Every structure is written in structure tokens, then in C-alpha cells.
Amino acid sequence: xxxxxxxxxxxxxISIPIGFLFKKAGAGLxxxxxxxxxxxxxxxxxxxxxxxxxxxxxxxxxxMEIRPRACHALALAWTFLYLLFFRMVTVxxxxxxxxxxxxxxxxxxxxxxxLASEVQELRAxxxxxxxxxxxxxxxxxxxxxxxxxxxxxxxGLLTGPFYRYRTYHDWLHxxxxxxxxxxxxxxxxxxxxxxxxxxxxxxxxxxxxxxxVREDAFYSRSLAFRLFYMLPIFxxxxxxxxxxxxxxxxGCIAAGFGAYPVGAKSRAGGGPTRPCPAPxxxxxxxxxxxxxxxxxxxxxxxxxxxxRVRDGMRYWNMTVQWxxxxxxxxxxxxxxxxxxxxxxMLLSAYWHxxxxxxxxxxxxxxxxxxxxxxxxxxxxxxxxxxxxxxxxWVHWFLKMRAYDYMCMxxxxxxxxxxxxxxxxxxxxxxxxxxxxxxLGLALGGGGPDRRARSTRGHQxxxxxxxxxxxxxxxxxxx
Numbered sequence: 199x200x201x202x203x204x205x206x207x208x209x210x211x212i213s214i215p216i217g218f219l220f221k222k223a224g225a226g227l228x229x230x231x232x233x234x235x236x237x238x239x240x241x242x243x244x245x246x247x248x249x250x251x252x253x254x255x256x257x258x259x260x261x262m263e264i265r266p267r268a269c270h271a272l273a274l275a276w277t278f279l280y281l282l283f284f285r286m287v288t289v290x291x292x293x294x295x296x297x298x299x300x301x302x303x304x305x306x307x308x309x310x311x312x313l314a315s316e317v318q319e320l321r322a323x324x325x326x327x328x329x330x331x332x333x334x335x336x337x338x339x340x341x342x343x344x345x346x347x348x349x350x351x352x353x354g355l356l357t358g359p360f361y362r363y364r365t366y367h368d369w370l371h372x373x374x375x376x377x378x379x380x381x382x383x384x385x386x387x388x389x390x391x392x393x394x395x396x397x398x399x400x401x402x403x404x405x406x407x408x409x410x411v412r413e414d415a416f417y418s419r420s421l422a423f424r425l426f427y428m429l430p431i432f433x434x435x436x437x438x439x440x441x442x443x444x445x446x447x448x449g450c451i452a453a454g455f456g457a458y459p460v461g462a463k464s465r466a467g468g469g470p471t472r473p474c475p476a477p478x479x480x481x482x483x484x485x486x487x488x489x490x491x492x493x494x495x496x497x498x499x500x501x502x503x504x505x506r507v508r509d510g511m512r513y514w515n516m517t518v519q520w521x522x523x524x525x526x527x528x529x530x531x532x533x534x535x536x537x538x539x540x541x542x543m544l545l546s547a548y549w550h551x552x553x554x555x556x557x558x559x560x561x562x563x564x565x566x567x568x569x570x571x572x573x574x575x576x577x578x579x580x581x582x583x584x585x586x587x588x589x590x591w592v593h594w595f596l597k598m599r600a601y602d603y604m605c606m607x608x609x610x611x612x613x614x615x616x617x618x619x620x621x622x623x624x625x626x627x628x629x630x631x632x633x634x635x636x637l638g639l640a641l642g643g644g645g646p647d648r649r650a651r652s653t654r655g656h657q658x659x660x661x662x663x664x665x666x667x668x669x670x671x672x673x674x675x676x
Contacts, residue, residue: 202297209239209356210445216352217452222377225370229347236352243298243356250299251306254280255349258310259342266321266339273314274525277307278548285552301356304549306349308360308521313345315525316363334364334469353455357446359495359517361456365469369455378484379454388451391498392444399437406430408609417622424622432605436501443495456493464491467520493517505594507566510601522546540564555616559607562628566600569631572638596630603627
């Protein structure tokens with residue numbers, strides 16, 4: 199692990215005891231205490247580069263004040279354009295930001311775009327009071343101080359999860375209900391697999407280092423070895439993020455952050471989908487069951503064992519996937535599911551950075567989605583139950599290999615290194631996806647658009663926590 203990764207881990211682990219300190223505090227202490235901790239962490243890790251986040255916040259707040267009716271699109275343009283400047287500061291003779299500054303800027307972009315969208319919705323609601331308000335809407339436009347405290351709240355500051363302003367507001371005002379919100383039991387259950395994942399990451403990254411792929415000697419090895427090598431690379435990649443995101447969720451759970459009654463049917467990133475009034479008595483509070491689905495960032499079992507490429511996206515970085523579905527996919531300048539997905543993946547790659555590997559990887563996903571949809575409607579639908587079950591296992595295997603392949607671009611980053619590796623395995627996933635797309639179309643497959651009408655894009659699938667392993671034919675119905 200690099201020194202930066204050890205610092206990330208230390209910050210995540212420190213956030214857990216800090217969360218217990220804030221859990222039962224009053225609204226004022228939570229607001230300013232959590233912002234103070236976050237500001238201190240930002241200053242410690244970003245130093246003078248904290249100015250980037252401050253400029254982004256002030257610019258977004260001015261947009262919300264001046265143009266509340268159109269602040270969502272303007273805030274999206276402002277924050278994304280600032281990301282471009284942020285990544286090219288060295289061109290203007292400014293010092294390069296630290297990796298921690300980049301992490302803060304990424305999560306801050308999500309928060310501010312979401313906040314601007316909610317402000318716009320609130321303004322529209324006031325102008326049309328007959329329209330039923332959405333669940334979890336803003337109660338009032340946040341002041342500059344409130345916007346700053348939300349932006350610098352230590353929860354999710356460096357690694358996520360992303361959460362809306364209303365989720366933050368509900369945490370501040372839990373009041374006496376905070377005593378009924380469980381922390382220890384869900385925290386232990388959530389943290390239990392993390393040490394195993396951590397050991398697996400250390401072992402796999404030591405046995406199969408990424409740097410080996412950049413060496414000339416690697417390409418003198420057999421094709422079978424080169425094909426195999428992307429499996430442990432993606433495995434180590436998953437284990438690393440599993441540990442980080444589980445630790446981040448544990449920090450939220452310790453603070454009672456993102457806890458809602460089970461009846462609220464909360465979704466990762468979005469929060470409650472049904473009204474959830476606070477318990478009106480201590481007895482009612484003690485009898486209420488809570489979950490932390492709002493801040494759930496990863497479903498490890500779903501990621502590894504779901505059948506389809508599109509489901510793999512839903513289970514990975516779930517709060518950011520909700521943000522992409524809500525603010526990018528729904529407003530994409532196209533109606534086709536594949537084209538909307540391509541637009542979403544393009545902006546997702548841009549959000550991650552300007553390295554060519556991001557774009558090569560993310561823009562391979564729409565091709566896989568198109569092939570997958572055509573094969574499902576053109577081939578799988580014609581098979582009997584047993585043949586469908588066998589097909590689902592084949593589909594799962596190919597889905598994992600597709601993600602192995604795309605991961606190489608994500609971690610190698612450069613155009614030369616990514617294309618060199620993909621060329622060494624003969625662009626196998628691209629060719630396989632094209633062949634699958636052609637076969638599906640030849641068999642009369644209608645593609646994924648027809649299926650997308652019933653599933654409404656990226657965000658509809660909601661994983662059930664702690665579910666036992668299930669065969670692929672059952673998992674596709676979850």
C-alpha cells in the first residue's frame with residue numbers, strides 16, 4: 199500500500215470513534231463539530247489546495263441565489279468546468295493538487311450538484327403548491343453557512359458515501375430519536391468481512407503487482423498468462439475498494455448517519471422513498487427498526503455474483519450510481535437506453551479524471567450493455583428453464599471477464615499502456631461483445647431499450663442486505 203492509502207485508511211478508522219461522539223449530540227454541535235472536523239481534515243490533507251473546494255462552494259451558492267429556477271444545469275456546468283481547471287492547474291503555473299484534494303473535489307461536486315437540483319425543485323414546488331412534494335425534499339434553501347457545513351462535514355468527505363442535503367439535515371435533527379438508532383450491532387455486522395478483504399488485497403497485490411503489466415517482459419509471456427493476469431488485478435482492485443467503502447459506511451453507522459426506519463424503503467444515495475415520520479414517543483422509537491441503506495455504498499456479494507453487466511454497475515459505488523442515474527442519466531440528450539448509458543459513462547469518466555484509460559474503460563460498458571440486451575431478448579428468451587440456468591452461469595462468467603478487461607484501463611490509466619495490454623489479448627472483450635451484438639440482432643433481439651422501460655434506468659434494482667448466495671437464474675430477478 200502507498201503512503202496515501204495508509205492515510206486514507208487511518209482517516210476512515212478514526213472517523214468511527216468520532217462518529218460515536220457525535221451520535222447523541224445536539225443539532226448545533228453536530229453541524230459545527232462535524233464541519234470543524236472535516237475542515238481540519240481538509241486542511242491537514244489538502245493544505246493550501248483547500249481553496250479549490252472553497253471557490254467551488256461559493257460559486258455554486260451564488261448560482262443558487264441568483265438563478266434558483268435553473269440552478270441545477272448551471273451548477274452542473276460550473277462544477278464540471280471547474281474540475282477541468284482543477285486538473286489542468288499546472289498548465290497555468292499553479293502547484294498540482296494532492297490526491298486528497300482530488301478526492302474532496304470529486305465528492306464535493308456530487309454534493310453541490312445535488313443541492314442545486316433540490317433548490318430548483320423547492321422553488322418549483324413553491325410556484326406550484328398543488329403539485330405533491332417529493333419525499334425527502336428540502337424544507338428550506340440552505341444559507342451559505344449551512345452550505346459550507348454540509349460541504350465540509352467529515353462524513354464521506356474523502357471516500358463517500360455520497361448523501362443528499364436532506365439526509366444530512368435529518369441527521370442533524372435526529373434529537374431524542376438518536377438514542378433508538380442502533381450502531382454497534384449493524385457496525386459489527388458490516389465490518390466483519392473487512393479484515394478478510396484487506397488480507398486478500400495485500401496478498402493479491404503482492405503476488406500480482408500491476409507494475410508488471412508495464413514491463414516488456416510481461417508481453418513475452420503466453421497469451422493464457424496475459425489473459426489470466428487481469429483476473430487478480432481486478433480482484434485486488436475490488437478488495438481495496440471493499441475495505442475502503444465498508445470502513446466509510448462504518449463511520450456513518452457509528453454516528454447514526456443515514457439511519458431511517460425500515461418502512462421508509464430508503465435507497466442508496468437518495469434516502470427514503472416513503473414518508474417516515476419520527477417516532478412520537480421513546481417506546482415507539484425503541485420498537486422502530488432502522489436500516490442504513492441510504493449510505494450503503496457497496497454490495498460485495500451482488501457485485502461478484504450478479505449475472506448482468508448492468509446489475510454489476512448498480513451494486514458498485516451505489517450512492518454515486520444513484521447520483522449518476524438521477525442527475526445525468528435522466529437528463530441525457532437521448533431516449534435510447536444504450537445512448538443514455540453512453541452519455542452517463544462519458545460524464546462518469548470525466549468526473550473520475552482526464553486519463554484516457556477511464557474513457558476507454560467506461561465507454562466499453564455501453565457496447566457490453568447493447569450485446570447483453572440483444573442476447574437476452576434474442577437468445578435467452580427462446581431457451582427452456584434449464585438452458586436459461588446454464589446460460590446465466592455463462593453470462594456471469596463473461597460479465598466478470600468484461601469487468602476484468604475494463605479494469606485494466608481504469609488502473610493503467612494511460613492510452614499507451616491500456617491499448618498495449620488490450621492488444622496483447624487481441625481486444626477479446628470488444629470482439630466478443632460485437633459478436634454477441636451481431637448474433638443477438640440476427641436472432642431478432644430488440645436490445646436493452648425495451649427492458650429498460652420496465653426497470654427505469656440504472657437506479658431501480660435495490661439489493662437486499664445479508665442475503666444468502668443464490669444461483670444466477672434467481673439473482674436476475676432480484
